[in-house]
Amino acid sequence: MRINGIYFLVFILLIAFGCKSKSQPVSTTETAHGHPHYSTIGNISDYKLIFPSKVPDRIIVNLTEDPVHSFAVNWRTDQETTKGYVEIAKETHGPDFLVEGHIRRIVANSQILEKGDTNAKEPLVNAAFHSAVVDSLEPGTIYVYRVGDGSVEDSFWSEWFQIETPSADENDPFSFIYFGDAQNNVKSMWSRVIRKSYKMMPEVDFMLHAGDLINHSEANLEWGEWFHAGGYIHATVPSIMTPGNHEYDKTTLSTLWRPQFNLPRNGPIEAVMETCYALDYQNMKLISIDAISFERDSISKQAQVKWVDSVLASNTKKWTALTMHYPIYSTAEGRDNIVLREALKPLIDKYKVDLVLQGHDHTYARGYDQNKGQGLTVVEDAGTIYAVSVSGPKMYTSQDQDWMIKRGEYTQLFQIITVTKDTLKYGSYTPLGGLYDAFDLIKDKNGKKKLINRDADIPLRLKKDFNKQ
Template sequence: MNKTISTLLGLLICVACTQKSEETHTHNEDDHHHSHYSSMANIPAHKLIFPSKAPDRIIVSLTEDPNHSFSVNWRTSQEIDTAYVQIAEETHGPDFLLDKDLQQIIAATELIQVENTRDEEPLVNAAYHSAIIKQLKAGTTYVYRVGDGGKNDDTWSEWFQIKTPSTNQNEPFSFIYFGDAQNDVKSMWSRVIRKSYKMMPEVDFMLHAGDLINHSESDREWGEWFYAGSFIHATVPSIMTPGNHEYDKSVDRKKLSSLWRPQFTLPENGPLEELKETCYALDYQNMKLISIDAQSFSNSERSRQAQTKWLDSVLSKNTKKWITLTMHFPIFSTAKGRDNKELRESLKPLIDKYNVDLVLQGHDHTYARGYASNEGLGKTIVQDAGAVYAVSVSGPKMYESQKQDWMVKRGEYVQLFQIITVENSTIHYNSYTTKGEVYDSFSLIKDENGNKKLINNKSEVTMRLKKDYVKEK
């Protein structure tokens, strides 16, 4: 295709997208063409809340085909109603800018208006942009940036690097698992995600087990979450499952945050239209990764039946050696008053039937890890342990737990992140404190016939309980 035809096609696409945007969204003409935030400079968190022409809240996510694609989302003011991604293979210097294969891809744009009256936050008008970059080479490092397509670098992001995974299914990979960030995200969770990245800068992706923030419609809190991860969000792909706090409390947790789908681009292969990008499955190397929308599951019988039937279908067709499920509400909770009986009765039979390996959860604001067959035996080496269940918390909001038979290790009043490395026959799981010391560790070994052996490894930090740090008045 010659440059003239290519340019004409690009212009037609831009016009079509702009017309679609105008048809879909209505907004005040002044809001679109002029910044109305200059008078808001006296708001302490205005840099977290309000967008500008320069891209912010940039985040990359895994797709159903991580070897050959990734998705990217970002935000600007509504002055930018057409946006682009530029991408090329990484080079030793700036010569990628001269590469004839440098691509410019138009993004989908959605104009969003949010006013969080619950927390007395101001009205925010923003443009949310998203694109799925496809037809990439596996095992290749790319550079990309996002912006308005103009020549002014001020309205483009910096260039980020991102590497696609290898097609070698047995090549080791690592990911970081976070429980609830939720509260004081800028001040207290930032050090957790940054410490995890410092310890594993070559990490392949991050997994967030729900309750990323506290109030679903709070633009300031979402701003804190993106601020805390900063460039890490733009270079390390994420997947996330929603928690109860990603659902709007004002309507009894029945409505997903209005910013969830504009901010993230996740697989849309769930069983119901309303479960797109919250309940989904994807393959990463030799692992099947599945997100269950636990809040929706508890909201309605329709969702419960649909997700259970869908999970059965996905697992029955699985060809990957390892299976990891993530959901917000735990199958086995850390406190008896927080039991999720319907979730357990629906999903545990499938977890057992299909020999699921890891179930990674949040919600309880404590730590616990174990397996259903543990029965308090405390063995170092366990044959046929079944699925390993973990509940973790990465933010500063802390509850208390109760010792239960399924637990091998538990903890309270400790912020944690988990680095999980998957090899051909072994999963290495290490839970770290914010000081980078091992709180819990195990290795899960699987032979060619699917038989599993679990080895509990030594920890560097003894069990922490909240009562030892916070005395009752």
């Protein structure tokens, strides 16, 4: 009985000590095991999306200037993990890629970033951001890779991800998915859009985001939601992205843009590195224009116009696509981007750009400037096709205009685009998988293009028909 009494006394003391410990506030300057702790952590929803650990998170693959032979990968850890590594090997039918000598290790570039968003009342977060370019790859080959701290234990490494390099034959078909603004309610309502797109096209080669990935440029929680929504898709399907106005705080790009992404650095000036860039994918030239910097900074505008002209003048690829956040043709009054259009439209026409992929207007529209409201099924000598789309739940209204072949409101969409030697196929889909808009663009050896507008499953959707408030 005496022994049981001692156990009981110890039990009571442990409870009392635990309660006392929990009642003490934790200072924002206190550390335990090298991690900063914050008194506000209990008040932060989804704090796991904000705070890093030793285990890599926010893993994402980006396209490089040479996707056939390389890819870029970024990830995040806690600030104690000051070094990062990528391990890569050719995929095998079993675990035999782990045999000694098969795995190549690459040292990442690492930086510590201290980040807090006073506007969103988020706590200060110290994190290490790691980036690497994995090069010397073989075309048309499936690889496995993982990222981590270099330790022997698997605990602080990511899982092994599969990734496939493009074919060496530039005329082989490829597909990519284009998203307009995700921006709001990203975890709860955009997640199903990116996941449905991947389910419909699991062999997709890359994804393209036309700006406004999140709503507040410095909000760590929103960035955490964006990475959470895509999950392992971000780590297995390469992405490219162009910034939107919500990735900017007035004239300043989000401090998390470059640490989180690893995009080509071949733009015209340092101010738009990794926001304005060009790359080749198979037989397509892809160009990202930083539309926000373009409109808010005259030096950036002049540099980007001159640079785009030079890139298009030297382009040898059969297909050309531009992406930018602000549309050349907006979908509603009061959102007309005259400066952008007057500067870039002459170059688009001069070099016969095929496709311009945009966001910002939170509606859907697709067409070409010579449409004149005719709505023809077949256009024998088509010009540039312009698309404005939205993938998140924030919705605006639009106005019917002559350049539009199909428009829509109150509809979350993603676009699957497949490119072959002579044909570009475009389909715009809802989260239910319904086809909202579709066309084929056929280009002959002389560059003449025929547009064939395909029938869709879903008729015109307007916000007034669904929002009766």
